[in-house]
Amino acid sequence: xxxxxxxxxxxxxxxxxxxxxxxxxxxxxxxxxxxxxxxxxxxxxxxxxxxxxxxxxxxxxxxxxxxxxxxxxxxxxxxxxxxxxxxxxxxxxxxxxxxxxxxxxxxxxxxxxxxxxxxxxxxxxxxxxxxxxxxxxxxxxxxxxxxxxxxxxxxxxxxxxxxxxxxxxxxxxxxxxxxxxxxxxxxxxxxxxxxxxxxxxxxxxxxxxxxxxxxxxxxxxxxxxxxxxxxxxxxxxxxxxxxxxxxxxxxxxxxxxxxxxxxxxxxxxxxxxxxxxxxxxxxxxxxxxxxxxxxxxxxxxxxxxxxxxxxxxxxxxxxxxxxxxxxxxxxxx
Numbered sequence: 001x002x003x004x005x006x007x008x009x010x011x012x013x014x015x016x017x018x019x020x021x022x023x024x025x026x027x028x029x030x031x032x033x034x035x036x037x038x039x040x041x042x043x044x045x046x047x048x049x050x051x052x053x054x055x056x057x058x059x060x061x062x063x064x065x066x067x068x069x070x071x072x073x074x075x076x077x078x079x080x081x082x083x084x085x086x087x088x089x090x091x092x093x094x095x096x097x098x099x100x101x102x103x104x105x106x107x108x109x110x111x112x113x114x115x116x117x118x119x120x121x122x123x124x125x126x127x128x129x130x131x132x133x134x135x136x137x138x139x140x141x142x143x144x145x146x147x148x149x150x151x152x153x154x155x156x157x158x159x160x161x162x163x164x165x166x167x168x169x170x171x172x173x174x175x176x177x178x179x180x181x182x183x184x185x186x187x188x189x190x191x192x193x194x195x196x197x198x199x200x201x202x203x204x205x206x207x208x209x210x211x212x213x214x215x216x217x218x219x220x221x222x223x224x225x226x227x228x229x230x231x232x233x234x235x236x237x238x239x240x241x242x243x244x245x246x247x248x249x250x251x252x253x254x255x256x257x258x259x260x261x262x263x264x265x266x267x268x269x270x271x272x273x274x275x276x277x278x279x280x281x282x283x284x285x286x287x288x289x290x291x292x293x294x295x296x297x298x299x300x301x302x303x304x305x306x307x308x309x310x311x312x313x314x315x316x317x318x319x320x321x322x323x324x325x326x327x328x329x330x331x332x333x
Contacts, residue, residue, distance in 0.1 A: 180267075181317040182260055182305060183210065183282040184298045186234075188290030188324035189219055198284075205321050206282050213259055215284040218293040222246045232328040234295025243296040253297055256283060257304045264316070290324035298322070 187201055202212055223229065224242035232239045243249050260281060267277035283301070287294035302318045309316040327333075 179279075179315045179317050180264055181280045181319060182302075183207075183280065184302055184318070184320045185282060185284040186290055186294040186298045186320075186322045186325065187284070187286050188294075189286050189288055191290070191324055192286075201323060202282070202284070205323065207280065210280045210282050211278055212282045212284065213263065215286060216252050216256060216294075216297060218243075218249070218252070218285055218287040218297055221249050221287075221293050224292055229292055230328070231330045233325055233331050234292045234297075234322075235299055235325075235331060235333065236328065239292055240296040240300055243293050244300060249293075249297060253300050253304065256297075256301045257308070259283075260301075260305060261308065289326070290322070291326045295322055295325050 183206055185201065185205055187198075192198055192201055198215070206212070221243060222245070224239050228238060228242060234240065234243070244253070260283065263278075263281050267279065270277035285294040285298045285301075298320055302320050305316065305318050308314075
């Protein structure tokens with residue numbers, strides 16, 4: 001039998017299937033015999049409506065015999081959850097290890113503890129070996145005789161004649177030379193254009209208290225051809241021949257040689273008179289690049305002075321420093 005929900009009205013029953021509806025007063029007694037093909041309604045046990053789902057369709061129930069009594073539908077089965085038994089606990093006995101920390105409370109106790117743990121470190125030293133405290137690293141290396149303590153090298157306090165600069169720097173000569181010395185310095189006007197730059201060069205490349213006569217400006221002289229300048233510098237005789245072809249260059253060389261020799265005679269005369277004389281003098285030459293004209297004039301002045309000293313048998317030291325010279329492709333040095 002199909003049970004309708006309570007909120008839906010029951011349709012009238014067909015007279016052949018269920019008969020006409022009767023009221024409560026005209027119902028059959030409870031213990032009366034059943035009439036065949038006549039519906040019997042049991043009002044004592046009123047059936048409840050089964051839960052209705054919209055997804056379900058009401059199927060047409062097949063006609064049943066009217067003498068069969070229908071009971072209410074059985075209750076839906078209930079799911080009973082039976083929890084799984086917990087896993088058995090397995091007890092694995094673990095040996096107990098007791099660590100005893102003995103905190104030293106005095107220096108003597110610390111010493112005895114170290115002595116017991118490392119007896120080799122506390123053996124008495126023999127007279128053949130000086131007593132020295134041994135460390136833990138001595139246990140991992142072969143025995144070596146004790147060495148005397150090293151002395152730290154003290155920095156030298158002697159003045160240095162070398163100066164670190166971006167351009168190549170030549171060492172200064174020692175102070176107080178035994179023989180007369182002539183210093184000839186060449187530089188570039190592009191890299192030392194002002195008087196302060198010139199003074200800095202003199203302080204850098206000349207010994208202290210060295211008198212400086214004057215500076216020859218070779219920038220106004222006739223330069224060598226470009227192809228010659230690309231292959232050689234002023235130390236080459238080829239460039240010197242081109243530079244000294246100018247009369248002004250020859251005059252500057254002769255005047256410089258005379259000035260240097262006159263300075264030497266004057267200082268030698270002062271020494272004969274018992275006065276203190278200078279034994280060093282300086283001269284500088286400059287040009288645009290400091291490579292061709294100034295170097296050529298300085299080399300020719302140095303050669304003239306050396307030739308005069310050899311002819312007279314006089315010991316004169318000539319020192320030439322080219323500060324900004326660039327070596328040519330075919331230069332010897």
